[in-house]
Amino acid sequence: MLKRILLTSSLILVLSLTVLSLTLPANADSITYTAILSGANEVPPTPTTGTGSATFVLTGDILFIDEAFSGLTGPPAAGHIHCCAPVGVNAPVAVPFSGLPSSTSGTFTNTVDLTLASSYTAAFITASGGTAADAETALINALNSGNTYSNLHTALFPGGEIRGQIALTPEPVSLLLLGTGLIGVVQIIRRRASFG
Helix, strand or coil: CHHHHHHHHHHHHHHHHHHHHHCCHHHCCEEEEEEEEEHHHCCCCCCCCCEEEEEEEEECCEEEEEEEEECCCCCCCEEEEEECCCCCCCCCEEEECCCCCCCCCEEEEEEEECCCHHHCCHHHHHHHCCCHHHHHHHHHHHHHCCCEEEEEECCCCCCCCEEEECEECCCHHHHHHHHHHHHHHHHHHHHHHHHC
16 A cells, blocks of 8 residues: 555656646747846845846747836946846846836836847857857856846946846746645645554
8 A cells, every 4th residue: 555655646746747847948938037126136235225126038039028127326327137147146248238218217128139149248149159049048048047137237336236136937837737746745645644
C-alpha cells in the first residue's frame, strides 16, 4: 500500500512538473513581465518618495513597454532596461527609452522591435556578441531569468531615482496546474498519514 501511495504521489508530481514546463515562456505566444520601481531598489538606495510600476509584454520579437511613475524629484532625464544582473547589482544599459514625459508623474508606452540594432545601445550589442540577434538572445534570456531591471534617472539622481527588477509573470494556467498538482500531493500525504 505504501509503495502504491509513493508511486502515485511521484507520478502526480512528475506530471504536474511536466505540464508546468510545457507552459513556460518558450511555448507561449506572449510573455508578460512586471516590475515595481522604488528608490529603495536602486543601488545604492535613493531617498525618494518616487514610485513606479511597469509591464513588459514580449510577443515574438516585439517588446511592448508600459511604465507609470509618480512623485519623482524632477522629470525623467532618461529611462532604460538594464541587462544582465541579478537583484542588487548594477548592469549596463541594454534598451534605452525614448519619448519619456517631461513631468514628475506620468506614463510611458513604447513598442520595441528587438531584431533592430537601433533598439539597443552599441555597448550592449558588443557585449552580447556583436549583432542585434545576439543582443536579443541575451536580453530575452536575462528577462526570463530575472536578470534585468528598469529604472528612471532624474537630474537629482543621475544614477537612477527609481528602479525595479523585471520579473516573469506566471500564466494563470501554469498556476492552476501547479496548484492542482500540489492539492493532489497533499491529499495523498493526508491519506497516508491517516492509514499510518
